[in-house]
Amino acid sequence: MCxxxxxxxxxxxxxxxxxxxxxxxxxGYDSAGIVYLQDGELVKHRAQGKLANLEALIDDAIIAPxxxxxxxxxxxxxxxxxxxxxHPHSDCKNELAVVHNGIIExxxxxxxxxQAKGHCFTSETDTEVLAHLIEEYLExxxxxxxxxxxxxxxxxxxxxxxxxxxxxxxxxxxxxxxxVLGIHETDGLFLASDIPALLPYTKEVIxxxxxxxxxxxxxSFQVYSQDSGExxxxxxxxxxxxxxxxxxxxxxxxxLKEIFEQPQAIVNTVSGRINPETGVVxxxxxxxxxxxxxxxxxxxxxxxxxxxxxALVAKYWIERWAGIPVEVDIASEFRYRRLLxxxxxxxxxxxxxxETADTLAGxxxxxxLGSRIVTICNVVxxxxxxxxxxxxxxxxxxxxxxxxxxxxxxxxxxxxxxxxYLAEQRxxxxxxxxxxxxxxxxxxxxxxxxxxxxLQKEINVLIETFYDCLDFLFVGRGLNFPIAxxxxxxxxEISYIHAEGYASGELKHGPIALIDKEMPVLALTPxxxxxxxxxxxxxxxxxxxxxxxxxxxxxxxxxRTITDDVIELPRVHEEMNPILYTIPAQLLAYAIATRRGxxxxxxxxxxxxVTVE
Numbered sequence: 001m002c003x004x005x006x007x008x009x010x011x012x013x014x015x016x017x018x019x020x021x022x023x024x025x026x027x028g029y030d031s032a033g034i035v036y037l038q039d040g041e042l043v044k045h046r047a048q049g050k051l052a053n054l055e056a057l058i059d060d061a062i063i064a065p066x067x068x069x070x071x072x073x074x075x076x077x078x079x080x081x082x083x084x085x086x087h088p089h090s091d092c093k094n095e096l097a098v099v100h101n102g103i104i105e106x107x108x109x110x111x112x113x114x115q116a117k118g119h120c121f122t123s124e125t126d127t128e129v130l131a132h133l134i135e136e137y138l139e140x141x142x143x144x145x146x147x148x149x150x151x152x153x154x155x156x157x158x159x160x161x162x163x164x165x166x167x168x169x170x171x172x173x174x175x176x177x178x179x180v181l182g183i184h185e186t187d188g189l190f191l192a193s194d195i196p197a198l199l200p201y202t203k204e205v206i207x208x209x210x211x212x213x214x215x216x217x218x219x220s221f222q223v224y225s226q227d228s229g230e231x232x233x234x235x236x237x238x239x240x241x242x243x244x245x246x247x248x249x250x251x252x253x254x255x256l257k258e259i260f261e262q263p264q265a266i267v268n269t270v271s272g273r274i275n276p277e278t279g280v281v282x283x284x285x286x287x288x289x290x291x292x293x294x295x296x297x298x299x300x301x302x303x304x305x306x307x308x309x310x311a312l313v314a315k316y317w318i319e320r321w322a323g324i325p326v327e328v329d330i331a332s333e334f335r336y337r338r339l340l341x342x343x344x345x346x347x348x349x350x351x352x353x354x355e356t357a358d359t360l361a362g363x364x365x366x367x368x369l370g371s372r373i374v375t376i377c378n379v380v381x382x383x384x385x386x387x388x389x390x391x392x393x394x395x396x397x398x399x400x401x402x403x404x405x406x407x408x409x410x411x412x413x414x415x416x417x418x419x420x421y422l423a424e425q426r427x428x429x430x431x432x433x434x435x436x437x438x439x440x441x442x443x444x445x446x447x448x449x450x451x452x453x454x455l456q457k458e459i460n461v462l463i464e465t466f467y468d469c470l471d472f473l474f475v476g477r478g479l480n481f482p483i484a485x486x487x488x489x490x491x492x493e494i495s496y497i498h499a500e501g502y503a504s505g506e507l508k509h510g511p512i513a514l515i516d517k518e519m520p521v522l523a524l525t526p527x528x529x530x531x532x533x534x535x536x537x538x539x540x541x542x543x544x545x546x547x548x549x550x551x552x553x554x555x556x557x558x559x560r561t562i563t564d565d566v567i568e569l570p571r572v573h574e575e576m577n578p579i580l581y582t583i584p585a586q587l588l589a590y591a592i593a594t595r596r597g598x599x600x601x602x603x604x605x606x607x608x609x610v611t612v613e
Contacts, residue, residue: 002101003029003073004179005197006160008170009188009218014062017071020190020197021051025602029073030081034058035088035097036069037167042097046086067188067218068170070160072099078107079124088162089128091135092120096163098134100127101193102156102177110152126155134161143215143224146171150213150226156357158193170216173226174208178355178383181206181214181221183236189216194353195239195379196398203239207381237381241398253600255401255494259586263449265396265406266579269413270441274420279431279438281421286374287390288346293425296346300371301328302362303350306404306489307411311350312482313578314415321429321437322422331358335365343370350415351375352399352407354382363387376414378407392418401601403493405586408486409448412579416441440573447570448583455567459587462549462565467595469520472499473546474585475507476524477534479578484524487585494603495593504537517545522588524581525552525559528574538562551584 003024007016013036021032032054033046045061047053051073055062072087079085088097104110107126110133115121119132133152138145142163150157156176163169172179172191182190182198182205191214192198198205208214211226223232251257274281299318301311308330315326331349341347347366349359354377363373363384375388378396385391394410420437423429429437466472472491476484485501492499502511504523515521521541525534535558541548548563559566567584593600 002075002193003197004099004101004158004160004191004193005071006069006099006170006172006191006216007188008068008168008216009184010067011187012063013066013069014058014064016190016201017069018051018055018058018062019200020192021071021073023196023199024073024192024194025051029075031074031076031083031086032072033074033086033088033099034069034071035162036064036066037162037164038064038066040164040167042090042094042162042164044088044090044094044097046083046088048081048083048086068162068168070097070099070162070170077103078126085123085125087127089123089125089131091131093135095165096131096135096138096161098127098131099160100130101158102175104129104153104157105155106153107155130157130159138163138165140165142166142169142171143213146173147213147226147229150175160191168217171213172208172216173213175210175226176357176360178353179208181208181216183221188218189221191216195241196400199239199241203241205237205239205381206234207237207383207386209383209386239380252594253401253590255403255405255590255600258399258401258406259583259590260452261396262406262409262583263445263452265394265410266413266445266448268395268397269410270417270445273417274438274442276439276442279420279435281417281424281438283392283417283421285391285393286418286421288372288374290425292372293422295344296324297344298346299324299326300334300341300345300347300366301326301350302331302334302347302359302366304331304356304358306408306486307350307352309482309486309489310408310411310415311348312485313412313479314419316479317416317419317575318422321419322426323428324422324426329362331356331362334358334362339365339369341366341369341371345369345371346374347371348374348376348418349384349388350377350411351382351384352378352404352411354379354384356384360384360387376411376418378410402603402606403490403589403600409579409582412582413441416575437573437575440576444572444576444579447572447580451570451580452583455584456587456591458567459584459591462567463588463591463595466520466547466549467592469497469518471514471519472497473511473514473519473521474499474501474524475504475521475537476501476581477504477530477537478528479575480524480526480581483578483581483585484522486582487522487589490586490589491592493606494589494600495596495598496604497592504534507537507540512540512544515541515544515546517547520547520549522549522551522585525550525556526569526574526577526581527553527556527571528577551581
């Protein structure tokens with residue numbers, strides 16, 4: 001959530017910052033601002049709402065002859081989304097500007113202290129405290145003042161600081177909130193809260209770690225430890241995304257583009273990791289030896305939101321094929337109970353960004369308790385991947401739409417790969433079954449690719465009698481129960497319809513009271529091991545006049561005796577149903593949201609990467 005862009009170099013600052021902020025819009029925000037140095041003075045523009053409002057305010061300043069500055073998109077935490085609360089924030093003299101992601105937990109006591117010393121505040125934010133605190137320590141060295149100020153701060157931050165007293169210097173600092181530097185040999189230095197902001201200018205990046213501070217000039221930079229003050233040598237990473245990958249490519253929305261990118265994302269995640277002739281899986285980046293795997297008594301899967309649903313599917317897979325007990329935890333709850341974790345436990349974090357604050361906190365605690373950590377993630381060099389013992393990258397490229405689609409199905413592919421690898425190493429699966437399951441995973445990308453155009457057309461017609469509903473239920477059994485949860489989440493995220501997902505067998509334990517002729521229910525009913533049970537639950541809904549949408553197996557004529565609203569899917573290996581049955585649920589949510597005129601890519605109140613607890 002929130003976005004930071006900074007630059008010092010040879011280019012004009014305003015176009016660089018605005019372009020970077022556009023590429024961070026997916027993170028969610030409700031106000032925006034920019035500050036730059038011109039003729040020895042700070043020039044600041046801020047606006048409530050979308051970037052277009054800021055651009056209209058800037059107008060002719062787009063050609064300002066400045067080459068250093070900062071920009072920010074804010075997602076309100078302390079204080080409402082007003083112009084006064086928008087970043088950047090300044091000191092009393094308007095000589096210093098700060099942009100900040102994160103939360104300063106002790107801001108109230110610091111604010112009272114600074115007010116007692118005569119500092120005047122103009123906003124309700126916790127961030128403004130940082131500007132005045134730096135001002136309090138500032139003499140002639142900005143780095144020293146920022147370091148002293150941050151020593152007083154409790155909480156999380158990604159920080160950019162500009163001071164007119166050092167007109168060629170930006171300061172960046174990070175703690176528990178992501179920040180990345182962009183390096184270009186001739187154009188200068190960039191900083192941003194996420195990679196897409198840097199892609200138009202450079203693919204060479206350096207990821208800051210917690211408690212690190214960087215000093216940026218147009219042709220050099222230095223990274224320091226905030227604790228020891230020593231100079232750090234940081235590894236430079238080349239990002240293999242290109243700027244075009246973060247563009248819509250002719251699609252109406254990023255979300256639709258990313259739904260249609262799923263076959264390629266699955267292929268990218270699986271390719272090179274399975275031998276198609278033998279089914280053998282190769283995951284060297286896991287850094288788990290055969291003896292390490294033999295010692296595992298239990299696996300914890302830790303994730304939030306959509307990634308948590310992927311974890312729920314993986315629990316079925318791992319317990320069935322690898323024979324290891326699995327616990328699935330919502331990351332925000334994981335560390336607030338007594339964790340029975342030791343050196344015989346494997347903890348797996350699942351995150352699109354690798355920066356999710358709750359998940360990071362959870363794996364850090366598990367690590368302290370002796371667990372090995374594996375991260376399934378899409379962003380190379382993210383905090384989670386650096387802190388884990390091993391990784392499985394999902395190679396799906398940047399995901400811009402706030403509601404996750406291709407990251408989710410890529411996570412499922414990665415988790416099934418991991419399942420096969422565990423089963424192979426623990427010898428809980430024979431070679432014939434391993435080849436069968438591996439081939440099923442390889443084949444699912446082709447099936448999804450073939451079905452997407454047809455499904456989109458069918459669903460666009462089907463939703464005409466459902467798009468104006470106030471409520472929606474999604475139900476499924478076994479492997480498809482988590483997909484019911486995911487389908488409900490997608491619908492509520494982008495259409496603002498109240499939607500809930502349930503295990504089909506749970507309906508009679510309470511939710512069936514909601515069923516009447518006004519209540520639409522989407523049921524996942526593939527002809528799998530629990531098909532007859534699922535049909536029994538569907539009949540219970542029909543008997544109470546529920547408005548049914550059934551998603552089931554091609555050729556299942558029984559479904560149309562229950563309802564006219566049936567979506568048929570090809571018969572694939574039962575273990576691949578979670579990936580396949582996710583697709584119509586995503587398209588349904590997208591079609592309903594666009595029919596209702598909702599902002600699909602940037603739904604209200606949501607942020608792409610939740611980097612505060």
